[in-house]
Amino acid sequence: MPSARLLATTNAVAFLVAANAKIDIRSLQFQELEDKVREFGEPLYRARQIADWLYQKRVQSFDEMTDLPQEFRSRLAEQFDFSKSAIVRVLGSHDTTRKFLLRLNDESLIETVLIPASPALYGSRSDRRTICVSTQVGCAYGCKFCASGLDGFSRNLKPNEIVDQIIAVERETGEKIDNIVFMGMGEPLANFENMMRAIRIINAPWGLGIGARHITVSTSGLAPQIRKLADEPLQIRLAISLHGATDAVRNQIMPINRRYNVETLLAVCDYYASRKKQRLTFEYILIAGVNDVDEQARALARHAKRLSAKVNLIPYNTVHGLVWSRPAQDRQEKFLSILREHGVAATLRREKGHDIDAACGQLRLQTKRELETASS
Numbered sequence: 530m531p532s533a534r535l536l537a538t539t540n541a542v543a544f545l546v547a548a549n550a551k552i553d554i555r556s557l558q559f560q561e562l563e564d565k566v567r568e569f570g571e572p573l574y575r576a577r578q579i580a581d582w583l584y585q586k587r588v589q590s591f592d593e594m595t596d597l598p599q600e601f602r603s604r605l606a607e608q609f610d611f612s613k614s615a616i617v618r619v620l621g622s623h624d625t626t627r628k629f630l631l632r633l634n635d636e637s638l639i640e641t642v643l644i645p646a647s648p649a650l651y652g653s654r655s656d657r658r659t660i661c662v663s664t665q666v667g668c669a670y671g672c673k674f675c676a677s678g679l680d681g682f683s684r685n686l687k688p689n690e691i692v693d694q695i696i697a698v699e700r701e702t703g704e705k706i707d708n709i710v711f712m713g714m715g716e717p718l719a720n721f722e723n724m725m726r727a728i729r730i731i732n733a734p735w736g737l738g739i740g741a742r743h744i745t746v747s748t749s750g751l752a753p754q755i756r757k758l759a760d761e762p763l764q765i766r767l768a769i770s771l772h773g774a775t776d777a778v779r780n781q782i783m784p785i786n787r788r789y790n791v792e793t794l795l796a797v798c799d800y801y802a803s804r805k806k807q808r809l810t811f812e813y814i815l816i817a818g819v820n821d822v823d824e825q826a827r828a829l830a831r832h833a834k835r836l837s838a839k840v841n842l843i844p845y846n847t848v849h850g851l852v853w854s855r856p857a858q859d860r861q862e863k864f865l866s867i868l869r870e871h872g873v874a875a876t877l878r879r880e881k882g883h884d885i886d887a888a889c890g891q892l893r894l895q896t897k898r899e900l901e902t903a904s905s
């Protein structure tokens with residue numbers, strides 16, 4: 530008779546199998562690896578060996594797991610996928626933000642961004658390398674300023690496709706990444722289960738071993754899932770893409786606000802803050818004539834103080850085909866100074882390299898168009 534715990538994990542695997550036919554070996558948690566090993570009649574230490582091959586030695590096939598019996602490797606290969614994400618394009622240089630375009634097994638294109646030593650944001654010290662990972666192909670939330678939703682939503686990324694962005698970029702650059710932000714393409718909280726699986730693998734000592742306080746999840750404001758994340762034991766950081774301090778402004782640019790308005794969002798943020806040690810961050814893109822007036826800065830300051838949140842101001846990056854623009858430098862500085870006058874910890878992004886640091890998803894759209902043109 531299997532124990533309740535075993536049954537629970539077995540059911541989780543059964544669910545994944547049903548949803549995706551063959552699942553990728555790198556979507557499994559350690560306990561699930563152990564269950565599989567046991568099911569195959571192998572000694573339990575094999576689970577540790579497999580995890581070691583996957584996340585320490587980082588092989589790309591079962592065949593390379595040379596200390597496993599050949600017969601066991603074949604059975605693993607029969608049951609599990611071992612998909613590859615290929616880096617097909619890199620933009621940027623060694624000392625600036627670099628963007629990587631990855632092609633997944635089904636030819637979907639996603640984007641991952643490597644940010645070099647940067648100001649102390651999202652748990653990152655200045656000597657930390659931060660990676661910005663995608664969680665979906667496209668995005669269904671249709672924020673009016675963002676490139677990721679322009680092409681609609683295709684699918685959720687699987688846990689291994691999320692983790693593999695980190696592994697692929699480390700392999701390509703030879704650099705060790707120690708800070709992760711879920712701020713690439715897609716809405717992480719709309720892919721909650723796969724995101725959490727990926728986070729557990731990223732965090733676990735048998736996985737990538739990156740501390741929870743160096744993992745930041747960004748959301749456009751899915752209130753019920755924020756509550757769910759608050760109830761997770763891991764001390765993950767949360768960033769809220771606010772971009773408007775009142776319903777009137779937020780409704781104009783973020784359709785999600787009609788489902789969960791500013792007060793609903795702040796209330797659930799109160800709950801999150803009460804459960805976690807780390808402070809929340811509000812991200813706020815400054816868009817000329819839309820959300821950059823003094824009154825918005827004052828309302829934003831009130832929200833930030835209520836939650837003891839930090840504010841990260843981001844001058845709008847031009848997205849091809851969209852009408853918005855960033856405010857003049859003095860307007861950006863004024864907005865920042867109002868926040869600071871109210872005692873809010875706020876930063877304004879001024880770094881170099883913003884020529885390629887446009888909204889996530891742009892590189893994908895550009896390449897997609899080129900591929901379509903080439904094949905027509």
Ligand code: SAH
Nearest residue numbers: 674675712715716747748749770845846888
């Ligand atoms: N869907 C989640 C995670 C993606 S994060 C979220 O919205 O939080 C993507 C980040 O890039 C968000 O903070 C988003 O607001 C920001 N962004 C999108 N378009 C942008 C643009 N044109 N200029 C600057 N930042 C942009």
Ligand code: SF4
Nearest residue numbers: 668670672675678749
């Ligand atoms: Fe999606 Fe976030 Fe872009 Fe909005 S800002 S469209 S939620 S990726």
